[in-house]
Amino acid sequence: MQQGGERVAIVTERAFPLQQPSKLRWLRIPEAYSIRIASLVVLAIVWQLASLAFTERYVPGPVSTFSALWDLATSGQLMKHFEVTMIRMLVSFALAMLVGMAIGTVMGLYRRAEQSLDLIVMVGLTIPGLCYIIVAFMWLGLNDRAAVLAIAWTTFPAIAINIWQGVKAIDQRLIDMARVFGASGWRRTVRVVIPQVLPYLMAAARFGLGIIWKVTVLVELLGRSDGIGYMLNYSFQMFNMADVFAWTIFFTIVMLAIELTILKPIERRMFLWRPEIRA
Amino acid sequence: MADIAVQGLSKVYQSRAHPDGLLALDNVDLAVADHEFVCLLGPSGCGKTTVLNVLSGLEQKYAGEVSVAGRLVSRRNGHSFRVGYVFQEPRLLPWLTVRGNIEFALESESIPGSEWRKRTDNWLNRVGLADFAESHPHELSGGMQQRTAIARAFAVDPEMLLMDEPFSGLDELTARTMRELLLALWLETRKTVIFVTHNCFEACFLADRIVVFSPRPGKIRKEVTVELARPRNYEDSRLFELSVSVTHYVTGKQAA
Numbered sequence: 253m254q255q256g257g258e259r260v261a262i263v264t265e266r267a268f269p270l271q272q273p274s275k276l277r278w279l280r281i282p283e284a285y286s287i288r289i290a291s292l293v294v295l296a297i298v299w300q301l302a303s304l305a306f307t308e309r310y311v312p313g314p315v316s317t318f319s320a321l322w323d324l325a326t327s328g329q330l331m332k333h334f335e336v337t338m339i340r341m342l343v344s345f346a347l348a349m350l351v352g353m354a355i356g357t358v359m360g361l362y363r364r365a366e367q368s369l370d371l372i373v374m375v376g377l378t379i380p381g382l383c384y385i386i387v388a389f390m391w392l393g394l395n396d397r398a399a400v401l402a403i404a405w406t407t408f409p410a411i412a413i414n415i416w417q418g419v420k421a422i423d424q425r426l427i428d429m430a431r432v433f434g435a436s437g438w439r440r441t442v443r444v445v446i447p448q449v450l451p452y453l454m455a456a457a458r459f460g461l462g463i464i465w466k467v468t469v470l471v472e473l474l475g476r477s478d479g480i481g482y483m484l485n486y487s488f489q490m491f492n493m494a495d496v497f498a499w500t501i502f503f504t505i506v507m508l509a510i511e512l513t514i515l516k517p518i519e520r521r522m523f524l525w526r527p528e529i530r531a
Numbered sequence: 532m533a534d535i536a537v538q539g540l541s542k543v544y545q546s547r548a549h550p551d552g553l554l555a556l557d558n559v560d561l562a563v564a565d566h567e568f569v570c571l572l573g574p575s576g577c578g579k580t581t582v583l584n585v586l587s588g589l590e591q592k593y594a595g596e597v598s599v600a601g602r603l604v605s606r607r608n609g610h611s612f613r614v615g616y617v618f619q620e621p622r623l624l625p626w627l628t629v630r631g632n633i634e635f636a637l638e639s640e641s642i643p644g645s646e647w648r649k650r651t652d653n654w655l656n657r658v659g660l661a662d663f664a665e666s667h668p669h670e671l672s673g674g675m676q677q678r679t680a681i682a683r684a685f686a687v688d689p690e691m692l693l694m695d696e697p698f699s700g701l702d703e704l705t706a707r708t709m710r711e712l713l714l715a716l717w718l719e720t721r722k723t724v725i726f727v728t729h730n731c732f733e734a735c736f737l738a739d740r741i742v743v744f745s746p747r748p749g750k751i752r753k754e755v756t757v758e759l760a761r762p763r764n765y766e767d768s769r770l771f772e773l774s775v776s777v778t779h780y781v782t783g784k785q786a787a
Contacts, residue, residue, distance in 0.1 A: 429622040432587045432614055433687060435639035443635065447626050525626045525667045 312494040320494035337479040344403035352411025360419020381406035381467045394475040407463045411456040418452025533600030533690040537561040540595035554748035566721040570738035578749025579727040583693045615684030617697040621676035623668040630664040640687045654682040674705040694726040732774040743780045753780045
């Protein structure tokens with residue numbers, strides 16, 4: 253074999269020309285981290301300066317924000333409302349994923365379903381979440397059932413669209429390959445079809461969570477008497493800026509934690525083989 | 532390994548562009564002996580690939596009878612024999628390593644797991660990819676990906692090997708190396724091979740027998756037995772002359 257020649261070819265004709273050589277990848281990670289940390293430090297300094305410039309009453313500084321957060325935590329309020337919000341989010345997320353995946357899959361598989369549903373899904377995506385929330389509360393009353401339904405309803409079109417694209421992008425040629433080599437229908441589904449859809453599923457979950465974060469607090473503000481959204485509104489009514497900042501910071505930390513400890517690791521494990529995805 | 536008999540094979544494709552159906556294959560009879568290397572040669576769209584798809588069980592709606600090793604190819608349950616298929620593109624699963632791709636085929640053909648390692652290493656060695664077993668397809672050149680596909684096809688120890696223009700996507704120098712590699716492997720294993728190509732020179736270099744198809748609807752226009760001794764040489768002038776006359780059969784410039 254002319255291996256020497258082929259090895260040279262590895263460098264020049266890659267299937268994904270955009271990827272970086274792996275050597276650079278390892279050098280880049282610490283650099284990326286240090287830039288991020290530096291940006292956070294700069295943000296904190298700007299925050300402190302703004303607080304000094306506009307007074308603590310309008311812009312509570314980092315110190316008073318975190319001490320307000322500490323008070324909320326020690327009083328037990330933080331955990332109580334956090335728990336309620338998380339449960340609402342998780343239940344609606346599960347519901348939205350289920351409905352979105354079902355509709356997206358059907359749309360990806362059948363042309364008829366695609367033609368009859370694509371406009372509806374698009375419209376569903378464009379209507380503001382606020383409209384769904386108000387309608388759900390008016391129909392079902394100010395209860396958690398309406399809250400969860402409104403959140404899921406706002407979220408599922410984005411999920412459906414991602415799954416729809418993912419199912420459409422399935423490479424039939426790979427399925428044919430598996431069939432020729434005698435793979436059963438089950439094996440073709442599990443080993444050939446699902447791995448192709450996974451990146452889209454991951455994107456759908458990302459999109460879904462992004463929407464759910466925002467809608468859940470809105471729902472709580474409008475129609476519930478607990479949860480982070482309600483507490484934000486309560487602090488607003490009291491004109492307690494430090495508490496508003498504390499809840500916002502807390503929310504941001506939770507979001508980041510979920511991103512870094514759940515989503516990123518799953519993604520990294522799933523797409524280890526793909527050179528272009530980096531932490 | 533097995534002999535192949537195709538009798539009265541016709542195929543009509545129904546589509547939006549052709550609501551009345553498009554006749555792709557018209558009453559094709561083809562017999563391939565055990566251990567024989569046959570090339571199906573013809574212009575694009577003459578139904579060569581359809582023959583392979585019928586044999587491999589991918590295509591299930593057709594008229595006529597197809598049997599492999601004396602057993603009729605079932606329309607409903609696919610095939611009961613092992614097929615090695617090399618497509619025009621490598622068709623590797625991008626998330627699996629080279630080894631994983633070959634093992635996927637072995638697993639699909641229900642070959643016991645205890646044999647996977649030995650078989651995979653053996654065939655990767657023979658196609659010159661021993662050092663790349665743990666690489667992913669995107670890390671390989673096009674030629675190396677296609678070699679992986681060839682190793683995969685041989686590794687399942689197929690009763691017939693179907694190849695659909697496997698080298699047409701490669702540059703000519705790589706393609707030449709690959710043809711030589713394929714012939715070396717074939718001389719060792721003597722699998723029954725049906726090799727589809729539109730390249731007359733390639734057909735003459737590889738085949739025991741060339742079956743020339745006419746353009747749509749696909750019909751067998753001419754069969755040519757290649758008498759050249761093996762191993763064959765690219766520089767052989769008889770090979771060149773043969774390819775010229777075969778080209779005339781394909782283009783229809785010379786009465787058959």
